[in-house]
Amino acid sequence: MSIDTPIESNPNSESADAIPKVAPLQIGSHTLNSRLILGSGKYDSFETMRDSIDASGCDCVTLAVRRExxxxxxxxxxxxxxxxxxxxxxxxxxxxxxxxxxxxxxRMGRAILEGLDNPGQNWVKLEVLGNSRTLLPDPFELLKATELLVKDGFEVLCYSNDDPVVARRLKDAGAASVMPAGSPIGSGLGISNMNNQRIILGELKREDPDYPVILDAGVGTASDAAIAMQLGFDAVLLNSAVAHAEKPIKMSSAMRLAVVAGKLAFEAGRMGKSTYGSASSPELGVISSRNTPDS
Amino acid sequence: MAMNNTQKIEIELNGEPYAIEVDSSLEQLLIAIGKGIESAENSSPRRFGAVAVELNAEIVSQDQFSQTQLNDGDKVEVVTLVGGG
Known part of the structure; x- marks a missing residue:
């Protein structure tokens, strides 16, 4: 290795204090500048929700449709x-x-957003649950709903099981993004099956590297979001980890940094792992001569 | 039964029985439940605020509210956006 030939330039050399920028994310017809999508539920107050959204730097927020x-x-x-x-x-x-x-x-969500003239009117986070205790998706109804909504012109973001076959079927049915659960909604357990997520990312992005895959649900704290991005997810969708943090606004800032850190780490490419140590300081020129054997 | 202008029909509104005068439109229903916004500026798309309305499981667009007549036994859903993940 030659230390005289740098292989990368510093994109942030002029603004050392700013949060580094990552490329915008394209999902269907939508371009998001932030890799964090925040839920709007479970906050103690609308004010805390508003301030958490501000702190997150996100440009996309999920909402639910309910009876007036x-x-x-x-x-x-x-x-x-x-x-x-x-x-x-x-x-x-x-x-x-x-x-x-x-x-x-x-369709009700679309009708409301049409009335608001919001660009979100052509997409939906599709959630079709199969069990009220686990809140895990029903993959059969989910696939059926995806097909119907795609036919109806929706860009469908599917909240999915962390099952590679289900994820593939949803993509093939025309989902704009597949969003596997890290662990059950609101559980805060992080990513419970890391290898399934790796397989999902590998399979959905094979020959289609820009296909957006988003980790949805299960994130408990900022390191979970960073790990997701390091794995190669394009974004993280979360709600409870911020809304139920002791200090939601501060946690929201942490999530903002975590997704950027994880994305940069993914792009940077991690070092190889080794069972044994590898000294960072040169062995040549150590001042003492060692006379004890390795124990 | 005597025909008079207090005669009512019963619809199902958001899962509950609801009585409304015969020949009422969806617009009149929304005004009756406080979802019609009286706006001075007559620009129409947000006259009913952030609501969507379904009549018998079919979406009705806001510009059709005034022309949509309600009938006895109709099922009406009036929904809005709330916090969610």
Whole structure:
């Protein structure tokens, strides 16, 4: 190795204090500058949600579709706390347990965003659950709903099991992105099957390296998000890890940095692992001569 | 049964029974439940705020609310956006 021939230049040499930039992410027709997608649920207050979104630096926020409370004009509307002129909203189908209901829910989300003139009106985070305790997806209904929504013109981001075959089927059905769960929604367990995630990334990106694959659900703290990005995920979608942190706004800042750190680490290419040590300081010129054997 | 303008039909609104005058439109229903925004500027797309309406499991677009008549037994869903992940 020659130390006189650098193989990379420093892209941030002029702004040492700024957060390094990573390339924007393309999902279907949408371009996101942040690799973090934040959920808007579970916050103690709309104010904390708003400030957490600001701290995250994200430009995409998920929302759920629910029945209006009737005769309750005093209720504050979440949209008054979301800068929906700047943010791309991503409606979800959370709480749906069959394809038909999920499709109805997606269409309702689209109709609301059309009324708001928000660019998120053509996409949906598709969630079709199979079990109310684990909140894990029902892959059969999920695939059916994906096919129906793709046919209806939606860009479908599929919240999926961490199963490589299911992920492949969803991509083949036309999903704009497959979003495997790291672990159950709201569990904070991080990535429970790292090898399945590696296989999913490998299979979905084989001959299609720009196909967006997003880790959705399970992230508990910033290192989980960084690990996901290091594995090669294109983005991380999370909610509880920020909303249920002791200090959500600070955790949101941590997540912002973690996805950038993980993405850079992935691009940088990690060093090889070794069972044995390899000294960082030269052995040549050590001042003492050693006379004890290795124990 | 005497025909008069207080005669009502019963629909199902967000899963609950709801009585409304005969010949009501979806627009009149939304105004009755406080979802019609009286705006001075007559620019229409947000007149009903951030809601979507489904009539018998089919989406009705906001520009059709005034022309959509409600019938006895109709199932109406009025939904909005809430926090979610």
């Amino acid at each position: 409370k009737l005769n309750d004009s005093s209720a504050r509307n979440i949209l008054d706390f979301l800068d929906h002129d700047r943010l791309t909203l991503l409606p979800n189908t959370a709480g749906c347990y069959d394809a038909v209901t999920a499709v109805r829910c997606a």
